[in-house]
Amino acid sequence: MSTEFLGLLALYLAILLAAAPFLGRYIRRAMEDGSYGLTAWGRPLERLLYRLGGVRPGAEMGWKQYAVAVIAFNLLGVVAVYALQRVQGLLPLNPQGFGAVSPDSAFNTAVSFVTNTNWQGYAGESTMSYLTQMLALTVQNFVSAATGIAVVFALIRGFARQNASTIGNFWVDMTRSTLYVLLPLSVVMALALVSQGVIQNFDAYRDVGLVQAVEYSQPKVDAAGQPVLDAKGQPVTEPARTDKQTLAMGPVASQEAIKMLGTNGGGFFNANSAHPFENPTELSNLIEMLAIFLIPAALCFSFGEMVRDRRQGVAVLAAMTVIFVAMACAAALSEQQANAALAGLPVDHAASLLQAGGNMEGKESRFGIAATALFATITTAASCGAVNAMHDSFTAIGGAVPMLLMQLGEVVFGGVGSGLYGMLVYAVLAVFIAGLMIGRTPEYLGKKIEAYEMKMTAVAILVTPLLVLLGTSVAVMSEAGRAGVFNPGTHGFSEILYALSSASNNNGSAFAGLSANTPFYNVLLAAAMWFGRFWIIVPILAMAGSLAAKKRLPATGGSMPTHGPLFVVLLVGSVLMVGALTYIPALALGPVAEQLQGPVAAAAP
Incomplete structure (x- = not known):
């Protein structure tokens, strides 16, 4: 393990964990406290938006009404984004004169950005007009992230309330998370990126x-x-x-900011954050990495404050951090090894003043192995999907790390809101397992975990593995699916498995060796993205409604503590157990087999 990587990792975590508590408290007050002084500037605009939308902010929703609002809003988003792509040739702010996007690609992109996946089967700078980039894609970057925040607050209210029939108002949660959280942070970050050289203009190319x-x-x-x-x-x-x-020119910094803060990941350019106009310097690279985890980490503290026990949020954050650090070290260690295809050649692979050492294929020299491996781990631990290197060029194990992080359910910090509600589902599973071990009715935060909650937990945990494995099987068995594979054998299988893992878990990154901008993959991946998002959100909201209606029981001597090291270990074990049992066979056919084949696989044409 290089000292450069360890130093960068330590610096990253120090800044992140120092900022997260303050932002977490701010988010909780901004979302819940209508008299909070720091949000007074936006309250006239907030009230105006409610009047224009016919929203009664004091009228809360039950979980079914909340779920209907979530799905209806996002369906309208799909229609709007699809329509804008299809007519962009007739609209202004199109200096290159780009025509309509093809129907299958437009459908895939619409679903992708609405579900916070931001999978891109197209090259942005040669496909999308400035208006489409801003009005369709950037707007969805805001509202898809706001949807995740709204859902996690609904679930937290389920734990925090008792004998309640409502879990909040979706329209209020959407408005406040956008107006008070995402928008101000995006303005600050966009200015910081512009200072580093990220472009922001409306010029022709x-x-x-x-x-x-x-x-x-x-x-x-x-x-x-x-x-x-x-x-x-x-x-x-x-x-x-x-x-x-x-x-290529364009309004890049404004999209880059919310792309990272909202864990969206969709790049203005095809090269994403490897492009110097999106990510020009080492400092901009650090800023972007911090932005990806900033809100997910802060929400852990918001959770602790809302349930009136900050230790609960710290325990969840600790579990996330343990898995993240282990995975980041594994990725860095793997990428610091020599490229397997060069193993038999008389080449010195050691780092020196004249060479970086290790596997530099597909990486930007201005970032190197340490910053690239850390970025890849961060972007796939969160459901971001932005990349500053070609993941397809990683070593077999180096590529397996981001793949496995997605397959764990994007709960290691995870997406904005979605990471925390995914980890809270695993917390429910962990206390259920512990209850079975000690013969007690499982409880979490004073709420009994009964059959209904476990059914919703099972659905939320198992839906993405079903989508990943079923989708991969369909792609491998069909001629249209195999036609997109240009790499033979194990690596080609890994590319398909990575694509379905990314789409189903709403990440959006890709190995990129797979030709996925075809009608077959556009439809298959769109279905995986949609169901991977909302087949989880609906059971989460159902669980929130059930928990909110229950009485909160006081802790007793027999209650299992859910804030100490033992619970952290149990939570980490639950996450890894489900991921390992579900995906080990598929991983064995892909990256594990590729690693065991060594130079033979790497040198294959």
Whole structure:
């Protein structure tokens, strides 16, 4: 383990854990306290929004009404984002004159951004107009993240309240989380990114001169623009030369800020956070990594305050941190090893002043292995999916780490809101297991965990493995699914497994060796993203409604403490147990087999 990585990890956690308690208290007050002084600036606008929307902020909802509001709002979002993509050629702020996005790609992208997945089967700078990037994609970055925050607050109210029939008002939760949490943080972060060189403009794309002209081959075409074929029917190429390059412009910093803070991950550019216009410096890289975990970590403290026991939030945060640190160290250690394809060559793989050492394939030299491995772990521990390197070029085990983090259910910090409500589901499972071991009715935060809660827990935990494994099976067995695989054998299987793990768990990152912008994958992954989001949200809200209606029991001498080291170990064990038992066979066919094959697999054409 390099000292550079350990130092960066320590610095990252120190800043994150120092800031999270203060932000957590602010979020709790902003969401729950209508007289909070720090949100006074926005209350006139908040009241105006309620009047325009016909919302009665004092009228709370039962869980079914809350769930209907969540699904209806997000369905409207799918329609709006799809429509904007299909008519973008007729709309302004389109300096490159991009036409309509194809129906299957537009559908996939609409579902992707509405579900906070932000899977991208397209290249943003050659597909989307500025208006589409802002009005469709960036807006959904805000409201999809706000949906996650709203749902987790509904669940927390279920634990905090007793004998209650309501869990809050979705429209109020959406408004406050957007207005008081996401928007101010995004403004601050966007300015910080602009200071580092992230672009923010509405200019047309610019042609710039190259230091040295580039010579290349291109297909030869006839006067009608048709490719010229030789006697064997193969395309004829001709030499070409250029002394300029076209640089894409656009309002990048504003989208980059909410992309990270909302754990969205959808990049303005195809290269995402590996692009120098999105992530130009080491400091911008650190800012972006901190932004991904900032709200998920802070919500743990919001949870502790709302249930009137801050130790509960600290225990959940500790479990997340333990798994994260272990996974980050595994990824860094793997990437610091030599690339397997070069293992038999007379090459010195050690780090020196002239070379980074280890596996630098697919990584930006300005970040190196330490910052890249940490970024990859963070973005897949959270349901962010932003990347500053090509995950497809990681070593077998290095690539298995982000894949497994997604397969654990995106609960290791996880997405904004979704990470915490996912981990609270595992907390319910942990106390149920403990109750079976000691022969007591399980309780969590004074609420008895009974058959109904366990049924909802089972649905929430098992739906994503079902989607991942079933979807992977369909892709592997179908000709259309196999057609997108360009890498043979175990790595090609890993690419499919990664794609379905990413979509079903609403992450959005990809190995990217899979050609997924096809009708087959656009529809398959869209279905995985939609059901992976809302087949979890609905049982979460049902559990919230059930818990809110229960009486809160006082702790007794026989109550199991859920704030100490023992509970942290039990919670970590529950997360790892479910992930291991569910995905080990699939992982054995992919990254594990690839690792065991070693240089033979890596050198395959």
